[in-house]
Amino acid sequence: MNRRDALMRVAALVGTTLTLPALADTLEASAARRALSGKPLLFTADQDTMVAEMTEVIIPTTSTPGAKAAKVNEIIDIILKECYPQKEQKLFLDGLAHTNELSQAAYSKNFVALDEKQRHEIMTKLQSEAAEQRKAMASLPAEKRYTPFFNTLKSLTLNGYFTSEIGATQALSYIAVPGRFEGCIDLKPGQKAWAT
Known part of the structure; x- marks a missing residue:
């Protein structure tokens, strides 16, 4: 699985209204721009490092590489x-x-200066806050609801990891054909779950 295929899968999960080939070209161009410049597109350098560390709390390195190794922050x-x-970016x-x-x-x-235990405590606090936010929004009209930060981070982390080459081939069982x-x-x- 190459990066273009992985980005196309993530884009499909995001539910964008662009056509997939056009979006894949846009995502591929953005990935190339980020790779050439060595700089994030939306994040500051500090935010990019922080996202990398937060994703590693969600999917840590164990017997398989974690989210940082898969460059999920990118x-x-x-x-x-x-x-x-x-x-939603804001x-x-x-x-x-x-x-x-x-x-x-x-x-x-x-956050990036915290040890592993402290990071877990902060992430647990964020998860609790997200659950409270979702409860509070249950009675609001649909146009006033939003996805809490932690839920967005977790969803993007899981989608990014399991559609990456590392996630699909090392964390999951993968058969190309x-x-x-x-x-x-x-x-x-x-046994590992099968990649699709």
Whole structure:
């Protein structure tokens, strides 16, 4: 699976209204621009580092490489810049600032300076806040609802990781050209789920 295929899959999951080939070209051009400049498209350098560390809390390196190794922060930067409206981009950037506020209040350090246990505590706090926000929005009309920062971060992290080459080939079982279709196959204990 190459980067273009991975970006196309993520774009399809985002639900954009552009045609997929046009969007894939846009995403590929953005990925190339980021690679050439060495700079994020939407994030500052500090925000990019912070997103990389936050995604690693969600999908850490274990027996398989984690989100940082898969460069999920780069995918999130490109997808947010090219596929999300400015209002949602701002919500995400405000969420990063809020994360540092929580870190400063609890430990007098920014998120990237925290140790692993402290990072988990801050991420758990963000998850709790997101659940409360969703409860509070349940009675609001649809046009006033939004996706909380943590939920957006988690969704983009999972989509970015499992559509990356590392996620699809090392965290999942992957067959480039599958054989016949079998609708229901029992997994053996400890077997990885299949990539699709």
